[in-house]
Amino acid sequence: MNLPASFISAVERLIPRERRFDDPLSTLAFGTDASFYRLIPKLVVRVESEAEVVKLLRLASASRVPVTFRAAGTSLSGQAVTDSVLIVLGEHWNGRDIRNGGAQIRLQPGVIGAHANAVLAPLGRKIGPDPASINAAKIGGIVANNSSGMCCGTAQNSYHTLAALRLVLADGSVLDTEDPLSVARFQASHGELLERLAELGRQTRADEALAAKIRHKYRLKNTTGLSLNALVDYDQPLDILTHLMVGSEGTLGFISAVTYHTVPEHPHKASALIVFPDVETCCNAVPVLKQQPVSAVELLDRRSLRSVENMKGMPDWVKSLSATACALLIETRASGPSLLAEQIERIMASIADFPVEKQVDFSSDPAVYNQLWKIRKDTFPAVGAVRRTGTTVIIEDVTFPIERLAEGVNRLIQLLEKHRYDEAILFGHALEGNLHFVFTQGFDEPAQIARYEAFMQEVAQLVAVEFGGSLKAEHGTGRNMAPFVELEWGHDAYQLMWKIKRLLDPKGILNPDVVLSEDPELHLKNLKPLPAADEIVDKCIECGFCEPVCPSRGLTLTPRQRIVMWRDIQARRRDNAGSTALEKAYRYQGIDTCAATGLCAQRCPVGINTGDLVRKLRGLDAGHAGTADWLAEHFAASVRASRLVLLAADSARRLLGAPRLEKLSGVLSRISGGHLPQWTPAMPQPVRLKRPAAAQPDERPRVVYLAACVSRAMGPAGDDREQVPLLDKTRALLEKAGYQVVFPKGLDKLCCGQPFASKGYPEQAERKRRETLDALLEASRGGLDPIYCDTSPCTLRLVREQIDPRLQVFDPVKFIRTFLLERLDFEPQETPIAVHVTCSTQHLGEAEALIDIARRCAREVVVPEGIHCCGFAGDKGFTSPELNANALRTLKEAVQYCEEGISTSRTCEIGLSRHSGLDYHGLVYLVDRVSRAKARPV
16 A cells, blocks of 8 residues: 555655655565565665654554654664554653762653663662663663563563653653653643543453453563553553653654663672583572572573684583573673672572583683673574574563473473474573573474464463463564464453553554554565575574664664665576666665764674675676776886875965865866865875885894884974874884884885775785785794784784784784783873774774773763764765764764864774864873883882
């Protein structure tokens, strides 16, 4: 069904063109969430204010147009897909207000859960919900799904930690429960609705059998259906309404702000892994542990442990466990070390009589602690990584009454075996009887769908009917379990849910078929295809965990969307279905505006670097291999040419003035389609390179200094207060610290290969890399001397692939923390500094070290939230400046009180300087300024 013309024209008047999407690429890209369902919206609208939501809902209500709300799209049950209108949160939903010393926090729905915790952390607080997706999931989705997690349980979920809510109903009316004026207005305009809610509450509480059933269901972890516990827990209609909104999955209204009661975040923690000989013993220990001071108890069956036993870093003993082994990963937290020790003693004493096959004692050592949790966290991606291409990974989410947990686990295992889900694993939050089982499933053929249907019917009967449990503990009902809500809840409760739905959404426009559906086969329809696209990305499960760190998010496509679109293009090619238009759009949105820095791989559960796919695609289109060969062979000449270009630009600046040159170069850049870079005041001057004199041997320790090509070509900007080139500043700092600085032979021609790799010329890139490594091996006397590379992206390029083990190559951060801190005295400066952690610094594992060094150098350090990659990406800041601008759109406000920024990549610093209004410099400038050489003993 097409959208009414009157509705479309009204939306066009309301929402600017750049925030409306109806083209095939955008609708498919936005029509994907983390579930295994796919619906293509007819219109996607990015909203930036509550007023826009109000007007859209009034338009939708008048025209009876269904709408679906979407925050991060990490939901697993099909809550955030639609074939009608998709309303997506834009950039202006990030409001946060900490109250009462952190006891409460007011959040808008676009705030990422982990960001809320980051601002609460200095106060020793956090929000209650802790879903596994917290680094990507947004508050709107966390509340709407009543998400929980490993430590949250039922006591700290959104429902139980809710203090207040601001919401928009289907008719466009707004209610803010912590604003007395808003409440008064709503009571006047919606008094009948509130009275009907109050009456539903009275009727429900008076029905002893129904009320008892509701209380039983929410004694368990449960997100199946609407939150009927609101009707028995509260008698005031406003309380009933706000708590009904929690877990309603966008079917009852739009949540535009939530106030949480926060919970303590204890600083001291320890974990242990106890492996029991069988499921029964393991599960029987859980009720005992529930009475102890534990914050999390995670169950892992033998299949889960087997799925990770061959992974790097896993203990050898995992492989030797018995076939029936079942483990509990236990965590306890406390406010102090002595209390932590007492809690550990109590916990271990409580389970001392249970037979144990293997045990890793409680440890607060981060190395041990993190390794134990790595076992737990790697189980899900382990299944995803071994699945057959074209199949999806399904993670189901059920709850058994804890007293019947052992029986429930064994019965689930039997069902998985019966239906031949041989790769399936089972793990979960044991304290709540909440189990996740993960399996791979194809939907290409009717037989595969029939197998899935038979399995799910038996699971539903087992969990909901036989055990009286819940079919969805924390992932939400969605489309996946909507046909089973009545089976789980029974007729009376189910009809009560429909009464609530029709009361709050009488025209049925809010997310139809989600939570409640009259279609008994809904869960088998609109199943998402995952066609083969490329072996680099075929393991993608489209979870969206990658999206928050992508610099093109909000400009073009995210990594998830790049993969979705490439899959579709490849499928169209195979089917001769016509992909030309999509491919043309994908050229800019998917390839040209990808920074290809690979931060997505750090967030991806299966380690996919979408940048690798983009570089491969660039390579397929790279038609200038001869030119690349020439540049590789004559690299010194190309560096000299770069200096000449910078000299010409700087001469033009002096002649025309910065404002006129910036305007003129912008016009020329647009006319050339980005082939001519746009000049900005942050543009470097050329380095007037002095050829380093040959080092004369002395008693000082040697360091080989590899100055990157950008350091050899690009000096400071014309109006930068620092006018000493990075190369000279670095050499001076190293000599201050007592080092003899040695340069490799033929420095001018050396290159890590990154410029070639990013353009799709891997052969030339590897040739230059090998040449550089050979020169470094010689300069370091066979690896005897450490090697300092002054640019972190170049360091990463050199060390990421195979490298001679004798070579010790350091980026600025690692070299300074390893060698210079002990040789220098520091006097931190009073003026605040901003720190940008480059993508390469993150890949090298030096992010925290960079911040620690900065804090040694300055009393106040600002690390802008939400900026993970600057988007300059070598030369993208010149050729696609909109990518750099998009990635740094929040930078200026975040660093407005700073006087300087630091980083470890000269090209990144160009974009950072331009978009912050500060001068960004290499880390060595700051270290040199605040340090002096330690006195050497005579």
